[in-house]
Amino acid sequence: MVSRLQQAGLDAAWTATLQAPAAGTPIAVVSAVTERLARRTDELVSCGRLPLVLGGDHSCAIGTWMGIARALAPRGPLGLVWIDAHMDAHTPETTPSGMLHGMPLACLLGHGDPHLTALDGHVRLDPRRVCLVGVRSFETAEAALLRRLDVRVFFMHEVARRGLAVVLAEALTIARDGAAGYGISLDLDALDPREAPGVGTPVPGGIRAFALRRALARLADDPALAALEIAEYNPHHDRRGATARLIGGIVASLAAQPRPARPLAARRAPCNDARHAAGGASRRAA
Numbered sequence: 450m451v452s453r454l455q456q457a458g459l460d461a462a463w464t465a466t467l468q469a470p471a472a473g474t475p476i477a478v479v480s481a482v483t484e485r486l487a488r489r490t491d492e493l494v495s496c497g498r499l500p501l502v503l504g505g506d507h508s509c510a511i512g513t514w515m516g517i518a519r520a521l522a523p524r525g526p527l528g529l530v531w532i533d534a535h536m537d538a539h540t541p542e543t544t545p546s547g548m549l550h551g552m553p554l555a556c557l558l559g560h561g562d563p564h565l566t567a568l569d570g571h572v573r574l575d576p577r578r579v580c581l582v583g584v585r586s587f588e589t590a591e592a593a594l595l596r597r598l599d600v601r602v603f604f605m606h607e608v609a610r611r612g613l614a615v616v617l618a619e620a621l622t623i624a625r626d627g628a629a630g631y632g633i634s635l636d637l638d639a640l641d642p643r644e645a646p647g648v649g650t651p652v653p654g655g656i657r658a659f660a661l662r663r664a665l666a667r668l669a670d671d672p673a674l675a676a677l678e679i680a681e682y683n684p685h686h687d688r689r690g691a692t693a694r695l696i697g698g699i700v701a702s703l704a705a706q707p708r709p710a711r712p713l714a715a716r717r718a719p720c721n722d723a724r725h726a727a728g729g730a731s732r733r734a735a
């Protein structure tokens with residue numbers, strides 16, 4: 450994937466593969482990964498890079514966006530578009546399964562286990578700049594939390610009726626409003642499982658891959674895009690690598706256009722490119 454991005458003229462590099470600790474309670478494991486991942490994305494954004502996070506369990510989002518929100522904080526808040534078949538907005542009090550991958554969005558909004566919401570350097574996202582796209586499977590309690598916080602949810606039936614391009618444009622307007630930058634967290638189960646079978650919890654009737662690629666290609670030269678995260682890839686459920694290829698295609702769509710130089714005013718600390726290049730596709734055109 451990195452060589453494909455480089456061929457497209459991007460100054461891209463793979464920086465790090467973070468392994469979860471082998472032992473510990475789920476909260477302890479996710480909390481450890483969150484802190485390490487947040488440090489990474491914070492560093493990359495502070496160095497003017499565009500982090501691309503490829504995750505398994507969507508709980509990685511807590512770390513990804515905590516780090517990016519922290520890096521952007523001196524310039525302003527972070528907006529977030531959450532593309533997912535689910536809401537991921539459970540708290541330990543409402544979850545039927547206890548699974549942490551059902552909670553990351555609630556955590557980012559400041560609702561959840563204090564081991565995940567009160568970490569050092571946690572920056573709570575403002576619900577006014579957060580929205581969901583493609584939701585079609587959820588429980589009442591998480592919907593109630595999002596409604597109480599006034600988070601805009603573009604359900605799948607609205608995406609199907611209005612088209613992804615229109616809905617995503619509206620979602621981006623919400624995420625960008627008054628923000629220093631915005632991010633996109635893509636749970637692969639938002640896509641139709643006929644096209645993206647390699648996920649943990651498939652839900653029929655999702656977003657078409659070509660529509661998503663076309664919509665994301667429009668963001669390729671947007672300097673406000675702070676990071677892209679793609680999560681929930683499960684190779685054991687994939688069929689002949691179809692989902693893996695699809696991930697490559699989605700990432701490549703962001704390389705569809707030449708990217709402008711990113712202002713280096715954001716730079717906070719000296720960057721050692723050998724150390725920081727990983728996982729980040731730079732905006733600097735090669």
Ligand SMILES: [Mn+2]
Pocket residue numbers: 507533535537550636681
């Ligand atoms: Mn998810």
